[in-house]
Amino acid sequence: MTHRATGSRALSTGALARVEGEGAMRIDIQGGRLVDVQLNIYEPPRFFEGFLRGRGFGEPVDLTARICGICPVAYQMSACAAIEDAFGVTVDGQLRSLRHLLYCGEWIESHTLHVHFLHAPDFLGYDSAVEMAVAHRGVVERGLEVKKIGNEILETIGGRAIHPVNVKVGGFYRVPTRRELQPLRDQLERGHALALEVVDFVARLDFPDQEMDYEFVAVAHPTEYPILGDRVVSDRGLDIDTAVFLDHVQEHHVEHSTALHARLLERGEYLVGPLARYSLHAEKLSPTAADAATLAGLDVTCRNPFRSIVVRAVEVVHAFETAIAIVDGYEQPDRPAAAIEPRPGIGHGVTEAPRGLLYHRYEIDDDGLIADAVIIPPTSQNQATIEHDLFHFVEGHLDLDDDDLRRQAEVTIRNHDPCISCATHFLDLTVVRS
Numbered sequence: 001m002t003h004r005a006t007g008s009r010a011l012s013t014g015a016l017a018r019v020e021g022e023g024a025m026r027i028d029i030q031g032g033r034l035v036d037v038q039l040n041i042y043e044p045p046r047f048f049e050g051f052l053r054g055r056g057f058g059e060p061v062d063l064t065a066r067i068c069g070i071c072p073v074a075y076q077m078s079a080c081a082a083i084e085d086a087f088g089v090t091v092d093g094q095l096r097s098l099r100h101l102l103y104c105g106e107w108i109e110s111h112t113l114h115v116h117f118l119h120a121p122d123f124l125g126y127d128s129a130v131e132m133a134v135a136h137r138g139v140v141e142r143g144l145e146v147k148k149i150g151n152e153i154l155e156t157i158g159g160r161a162i163h164p165v166n167v168k169v170g171g172f173y174r175v176p177t178r179r180e181l182q183p184l185r186d187q188l189e190r191g192h193a194l195a196l197e198v199v200d201f202v203a204r205l206d207f208p209d210q211e212m213d214y215e216f217v218a219v220a221h222p223t224e225y226p227i228l229g230d231r232v233v234s235d236r237g238l239d240i241d242t243a244v245f246l247d248h249v250q251e252h253h254v255e256h257s258t259a260l261h262a263r264l265l266e267r268g269e270y271l272v273g274p275l276a277r278y279s280l281h282a283e284k285l286s287p288t289a290a291d292a293a294t295l296a297g298l299d300v301t302c303r304n305p306f307r308s309i310v311v312r313a314v315e316v317v318h319a320f321e322t323a324i325a326i327v328d329g330y331e332q333p334d335r336p337a338a339a340i341e342p343r344p345g346i347g348h349g350v351t352e353a354p355r356g357l358l359y360h361r362y363e364i365d366d367d368g369l370i371a372d373a374v375i376i377p378p379t380s381q382n383q384a385t386i387e388h389d390l391f392h393f394v395e396g397h398l399d400l401d402d403d404d405l406r407r408q409a410e411v412t413i414r415n416h417d418p419c420i421s422c423a424t425h426f427l428d429l430t431v432v433r434s
Contacts, residue, residue, distance in 0.1 A: 003021075005065070007381055011177045016049055016097045017427075022121040024299070026038045026383070027390075027405075027409070029396055029398065032398065033398075034391065034394055034395045034398060036391075037387055037390045037391045037394060038387065039276075047195055047373060048063070048067055049373045049374060049375055051063075052064075052075050052362075052368065052370045052373040053370055053371065053372065054369055055369065055370050056273070056362050056368060056369060056370075057083055057086075057087075057169065057342055057362075057368045057369070057370065058083075058168060058169050059081040059370075060083065060360075060362065060370065060373070061076050061080055061083075061167055061168060061169060062076075062163075062165070062167075063077050064076070064078075064079050064360070064375065065163045065164070065167075065197065065204025066163060067375075067377070068419055069162050069163065070110050070113065070354075070367070070419060071106055071110055071353045071355065071419065072106075072107075072162065072164060072355055073102055073103055073105070073106040073154070073158065073164060073376075074103070074106065074351060074352075074353030074354070074358050075353075075358065075360075076167045077099060077102075077103060077228070077349075077351045078163065078349045078350060078351045078353075078358045078359065078360040078375075079349065079360050079362075080099075080167065080168075080169055080170075080349065080363045081228075081230075081242075081347075081349025081350065081351060081360070082337075082347040082348055082349030082361060083169050083347055083349075083362055083364070084169060084170065084340075084347065084349075085242070085346070085347035085348055086244075086343075086345040086346055086347025086362060086363075086364050087169075087340060087341065087342060087343055087345065087348055087364075088343075088345075089169075089170060089338055089339075089340060090338070091170060091171055091338050093333060094175075094330060094331055094332070094333040095171040095172070095175070095333055095336075095337070095338065096228070097237070097326045097329070097330065098157055098171075098172065098175060098326075098330075098341075099167075099171075099174075099228065100183065100227060100228060100322065100326060101153060101157055101322075101323055102153065102154065102157040102158055102164070102167070103227050103228065103319070103351070104227070104322050104323040104326075105150045105151070105152070105153025105154040105157070105158075105319075105323070106150070106154065106354065107150075107227070107315060107316065107319040107354050108146065108147070108150030108153065108191065108195075108319050108320065108323075109147045109150030109151050109154070109161075109314055110150075110354035110355075111141075111274075111312040111313070111316045111319075111354055112143055112146045112147040112150060112198075113147055113315060114309075114312060114354075114417045115130065115143065115198060115202060115279050115309055115312055115313055115316075115334040116139065116140060116142070116144075116146075116147075116198075117129040117140075117143060118267070118413055118414060118417065119309050119415075119417070120132065120139065120202070120205075120309070122411045122414060123205040123206060123207075123221075123309070123412075124136065124205075124432055127159065129143075135338075139201065139401060142194055142197065142198065143198075145190075145191075145194060146191055147197065147315070149187045149188065149190070149191040150191075151321075152184065152187055153184065153323065156176060156180070156181065156184055157172075157176065168299060168337055169337075169340055170337035170338040170339070170340045171333075171335075171336050171338055172336045172337060173336060173337075174336055175332060175333055175336045176332070177332050178330055178331065178332055181327050181330055182327075184323075184327055185324070185327055185328075188320055188323050188324045188327065189324065191290070191320050192317065192320035192321060192324065194290055195316045195317045195320050196288065196317055198294040198313045198316065198341075199295070199296050199310070199313040199314055199317060200295075200296070200312075202296070202309050202310050203295070203296035203297060203310055203313075205309070206270075207304060207306045207307050208304075208306050209304070210304055210305065210306060210393070211303045211304055211391075212303050212304075212305060212388075212389060212392070213302060213303070213313030214271040214275065214276070214385065215234050215235065215264065215267060215269075215270040215271065215275055216234055216235045216237050216269065216270070216271055216272075216275065216276035216279050216280050217232065217233070217234045217238065217270045217271065217272050217357060217358055217381075218232070218233065218272060218276045218277045218280050218281065218352065218356070218357060219231070219232060219233075219350050219351060219352045220232065220233040220239075220280070220281070221284075222292070222330070222391045223284065224284060225277070225281050225284040225285050225318055225322075226277055226280075226281055226284075226352045227351065227352050228351055228352075229351070230242055230350070232245060232248075232350060232357065233280060234264075234270065234280075235301075236267065237259055238266070242348040242349065243348050244351050245348060245350065245359055245361075246361065247377070248264060248265055248266065249263070249264060249265070249266075249359075249381075250262065250263055250264075250265050251376065251380070256283075260335075260376075260380055261380065261383050261384050262376055262380055262381040262383075263384060267406040268384075269384040269385045269388060270358030270381070270385065271356075271358035271382060271385045272319065272355075272357040272378050272381050272382060273308070273355050273378060273382065273416060274308050274311040274354075274356075275302055275303070275305065275308050275314050276356065276357075277311075277315070277352060277356075278298070278311045278314070278315070279300070279301040279302055280294075280299075281305070282300045282301075283300070284324055285314070285316045285318050286317070286321035286325075287321070288317055288321055289314050289315070289317040289318035289321060292313075292314050292317050293310075293311075293314045296313075296314065297309060297310075298311065298314070305389060305412070305413055305415040306411075306418065308415050308416070308417075309415075312354075312417075322424070323374075333430060336376075342364070342368035343364075344364055344365055344366050345363075345364055345415060346361065346363045346364075347361070347362050347364070348360070349361075353377070353378050355377075355378040355379060355382075355416075355417055355419055356378030356381065356382065357378060357381065358375075358376070358378055359374070359375070360373070360374070360375055361373065361374040361375075368420050369414065377417075378419070379418045379419050382412055382416055383418075385416075386413060386416050386418065389412050389415070389416075390409060390412055390413065393408065393409065393412045395415060
């Protein structure tokens with residue numbers, strides 16, 4: 001039985017489908033008016049920052065990768081960047097290119113998982129990718145093939161697809177020969193062609209008209225579409241070195257969540273992730289990715305969160321084209337890692353995880369041990385904005401019955417592909433009307 005906005009009602013679900021992690025959402029409606037929306041992230045904190053203290057400077061690379069099985073490379077790369085910053089080490093040339101290639105593999109597998117298995121069922125009217133596969137077998141099989149190619153990149157460079165073991169501060173334990181990279185070349189060409197098909201597929205989906213007034217925040221690089229970089233910018237004037245990130249971004253507790261919320265001290269909530277990267281740096285996309293974005297109907301700025309699925313598909317094209325260029329230009333470096341000389345200091349690192357900017361800060365003592373650690377994942381930074389999106393959507397759809405309201409609220413959340421395991425966990429839904 002369902003009720004309209006004028007009555008009293010409570011709506012709950014056991015868990016939000018097709019996101020990583022667990023938690024709850026509460027919607028309070030009084031007298032037909034929406035008064036509050038909360039994401040109640042209730043699982044216990046995971047204490048990664050705490051148990052890093054006292055560890056050797058090389059350990060965060062492997063330990064923080066365990067924060068997430070979907071985006072371990074992001075944690076490894078941000079950890080490396082921060083520790084290398086503390087030691088005054090620059091990793092460039094072919095070692096940097098290999099890191100870029102490894103990260104492209106993660107973007108490919110993570111975005112493809114989201115596009116085909118977590119988000120596409122929403123637009124096609126299915127509860128799961130398994131159910132969707134009955135009528136859209138080719139779509140699901142294509143997604144599996146593209147994701148497998150992303151995994152192959154991770155295995156080739158990182159040693160395995162989940163929680164790679166070949167990454168270290170300064171570079172890698174071992175680098176591939178040029179000959180060892182060549183088998184990837186044909187797979188990357190195949191993946192690039194399939195990725196262009198995916199853009200065409202998602203561009204033809206039905207998208208609600210919703211424009212949000214986000215402040216976009218992303219990593220910046222002078223010439224590259226941001227994956228690796230050393231500055232942080234926004235579309236409202238923020239342009240800072242990584243070292244002063246915490247002078248502008250503040251984490252704070254909210255009563256209804258065990259995960260911290262982040263805000264810009266200057267203006268409040270903001271958005272990281274594909275929409276931010278694209279809207280700030282679309283001109284730096286690879287040629288075929290830029291063409292695909294145009295053909296998909298994307299403007300140079302995209303503020304419709306429902307169209308984030310299109311931006312992710314475009315970024316997969318970019319990742320494949322970038323990966324092909326790196327493989328074609330690869331020459332095996334003389335050594336697998338830059339020389340490291342530990343010293344006390346503080347280092348900061350940012351990279352672009354598939355879901356957005358990931359910040360690490362490490363304080364290292366005289367013995368080369370971690371004295372303090374700060375990790376701010378993308379989903380933590382986006383939580384307040386996701387709540388704002390939910391409030392905006394629910395406020396405009398109070399006449400929906402329970403089932404429709406629950407489904408559409410979940411879609412609104414999935415637009416941002418939240419990784420609650422990173423932020424610490426997610427979702428039951430409760431709607432209270434009085």
